[in-house]
Amino acid sequence: QKEVEQNSGPLSVPEGAIASLNCTYSDRVSQSFFWYRQYSGKSPELIMSIYSNGDKEDGRFTAQLNKASQYVSLLIRDSQPSDSATYLCAAQVGSYIPTFGRGTSLIVHP
Amino acid sequence: GAGVSQSPRYKVAKRGQDVALRCDPISGHVSLFWYQQALGQGPEFLTYFQNEAQLDKSGLPSDRFFAERPEGSVSTLKIQRTQQEDSAVYLCASSPLAGEYNEQFFGPGTRLTVL
Numbered sequence: 001q002k003e004v005e006q007n008s009g010p011l012s013v014p015e016g017a018i019a020s021l022n023c024t025y026s027d028r029v030s031q032s033f034f035w036y037r038q039y040s041g042k043s044p045e046l047i048m049s050i051y052s053n054g055d056k057e058d059g060r061f062t063a064q065l066n067k068a069s070q071y072v073s074l075l076i077r078d079s080q081p082s083d084s085a086t087y088l089c090a091a092q093v094g095s096y097i098p099t100f101g102r103g104t105s106l107i108v109h110p
Numbered sequence: 111g112a113g114v115s116q117s118p119r120y121k122v123a124k125r126g127q128d129v130a131l132r133c134d135p136i137s138g139h140v141s142l143f144w145y146q147q148a149l150g151q152g153p154e155f156l157t158y159f160q161n162e163a164q165l166d167k168s169g170l171p172s173d174r175f176f177a178e179r180p181e182g183s184v185s186t187l188k189i190q191r192t193q194q195e196d197s198a199v200y201l202c203a204s205s206p207l208a209g210e211y212n213e214q215f216f217g218p219g220t221r222l223t224v225l
Contacts, residue, residue, distance in 0.1 A: 004152075006152075008150070031210055032210050032211060032212065034212075034213065034214075036216075042218070043201055043216040043217060043218050043219050044153065044201070044203075044214075044216045045216070046213055046214065046215070049211070049213050051210075051211070088152050088153070090152075092210065092212055096166075097143070097155050097158055097166060097169075097212075098155075098212055098214070099155070100145075100152035100153045100154075100155075101152050102150070102151050102152045103151075103152050
């Protein structure tokens with residue numbers, strides 16, 4: 001069983017809308033969480049990291065973490081066509097290796 | 111500055127051939143990871159180095175896979191007697207720290223095709 005679950009999508013949103021990407025994880029003691037963006041044919045690129053419950057904002061991106069419910073989400077405000085990519089969620093337990101979800105494909109249409 | 115580099119970018123191998131994939135991490139990065147990524151899937155962990163020490167190789171799919179990082183910088187992933195199921199993108203990532211806050215920087219990957 002995959003330890004990090006993401007809806008594979010695609011999630012389709014119009015330009016300018018808010019895109020909401022969700023991720024759940026099974027290991028209750030996971031401590032560190034990461035969102036990566038991966039364009040088709042390219043390698044993953046770190047967007048956000050979050051370690052504490054609550055929200056963390058960086059520009060148009062907001063990561064939200066709820067450890068009690070074991071989910072982490074990524075909101076993208078004012079979505080642009082250039083945001084179209086696969087978004088990978090990763091969870092890490094302590095100093096161990098991050099486990100990646102399969103990713104959610106996001107399509108932002110003009 | 112220079113990011114993580116990998117070579118070759120593409121490799122076509124005949125079944126049974128040995129291949130070696132190279133990773134040059136960002137200078138000074140302590141942690142180095144190898145992942146295998148199949149189409150439509152997330153990266154699957156293969157092995158982890160902290161400096162020159164291979165601390166975790168639990169993700170290597172078989173004893174045909176071997177990785178090393180002898181001087182704590184460049185790493186090589188070797189696959190012996192390649193099989194068709196080895197076809198995938200092999201990603202290398204490095205991180206400046208070791209521990210909880212493993213923000214990883216990925217290389218461009220090596221796409222391996224086994225015929």
